[in-house]
Amino acid sequence: MPTHVHDTHYAFDNGAPEAVPQLRALESFLDPITARRIAPPVLTPGGACWEVGAGGGSVARSLARAVGPGGRVVATDLDTAHLTPGGNLDVRRHDVRTDPPPGDAFDLIHARLVLLHLPERRRVLASLAGALAPGGWLVVEEFDCTVPLRVLTAPSDDAAKLFAQVTDAMLDILQSHGADLAWAQDVHGELVAAGLVEVDTVTHAQSWPAGSLGASLYGTNSRQLEPELLDAGVSPGQLEAFRRLLRDPKFAVMSYQFVSTRGRRPATP
Numbered sequence: 001m002p003t004h005v006h007d008t009h010y011a012f013d014n015g016a017p018e019a020v021p022q023l024r025a026l027e028s029f030l031d032p033i034t035a036r037r038i039a040p041p042v043l044t045p046g047g048a049c050w051e052v053g054a055g056g057g058s059v060a061r062s063l064a065r066a067v068g069p070g071g072r073v074v075a076t077d078l079d080t081a082h083l084t085p086g087g088n089l090d091v092r093r094h095d096v097r098t099d100p101p102p103g104d105a106f107d108l109i110h111a112r113l114v115l116l117h118l119p120e121r122r123r124v125l126a127s128l129a130g131a132l133a134p135g136g137w138l139v140v141e142e143f144d145c146t147v148p149l150r151v152l153t154a155p156s157d158d159a160a161k162l163f164a165q166v167t168d169a170m171l172d173i174l175q176s177h178g179a180d181l182a183w184a185q186d187v188h189g190e191l192v193a194a195g196l197v198e199v200d201t202v203t204h205a206q207s208w209p210a211g212s213l214g215a216s217l218y219g220t221n222s223r224q225l226e227p228e229l230l231d232a233g234v235s236p237g238q239l240e241a242f243r244r245l246l247r248d249p250k251f252a253v254m255s256y257q258f259v260s261t262r263g264r265r266p267a268t269p
């Protein structure tokens with residue numbers, strides 16, 4: 001449980017220098033999985049798409065390529081610093097908690113690692129489902145942060161314990177900002193409750209060896225959350241040892257479980 005409650009603003013800062021490697025690492029791990037989930041017939045040339053909380057923008061750019069000049073993509077985020085509009089790709093600053101959807105007839109809406117952070121996630125999900133065209137797809141992808149991060153190899157038991165201590169403290173901080181660590185497992189039921197059909201879920205996890213882009217995510221997250229980690233009692237020496245561990249060839253860990261759920265608005269009411 002969190003030691004103290006912060007505001008419920010998104011915990012990471014897209015404007016921080018660590019945001020670029022953080023978003024790149026996420027994209028390199030997740031984009032191939034997402035690409036399989038939104039491949040045709042989910043994504044079709046000429047379609048209208050909304051990429052929610054687009055972050056570094058890689059998914060929005062590939063959607064724009066896939067729908068072609070006859071289609072359009074709206075990429076929205078609280079912070080659009082890493083998003084560039086052009087051609088059929090529109091970029092808008094947008095708070096998905098409070099702003100109305102940027103359209104009401106999307107053939108595909110994709111939200112990855114966004115709703116998990118938002119206390120209003122259930123209401124937001126219902127509004128995303130309501131912005132689908134008949135037959136349109138909603139794809140929601142999240143980390144299930146309830147699964148313990150299994151350390152596969154470590155130079156010592158103490159190193160493995162340190163990894164668990166720092167990563168648990170980071171999850172506590174995300175929770176104190178309003179994240180629901182178990183939300184990934186609720187999405188399937190929420191899509192069914194929203195009236196979507198053909199709902200399906202797949203889960204992916206893989207090993208992240210030291211030095212991999214995946215393992216680097218733990219390091220960039222720890223830099224982004226450093227002031228709050230120090231507040232929570234993690235010492236500067238422990239943070240340094242944690243980041244060294246992520247580059248130690250004797251260290252490997254399992255990734256978070258990535259849960260991808262999609263469903264479709266019935267083509268006829």
Ligand SMILES: C[S@@+](CC[C@H](N)C(=O)[O-])C[C@H]1O[C@@H](n2cnc3c(N)ncnc32)[C@H](O)[C@@H]1O
Pocket residue numbers: 010014023026027030052053054055056057076077078079094095096097111112113114117118
């Ligand atoms: C962990 S990043 C994921 C980025 C991207 N979806 C991906 O998977 O590569 C979460 C993104 O959601 C955005 N975000 C957070 N709260 C938001 C809100 N209320 N409305 C819109 N975007 C939000 C953040 O700015 C950030 O870009």
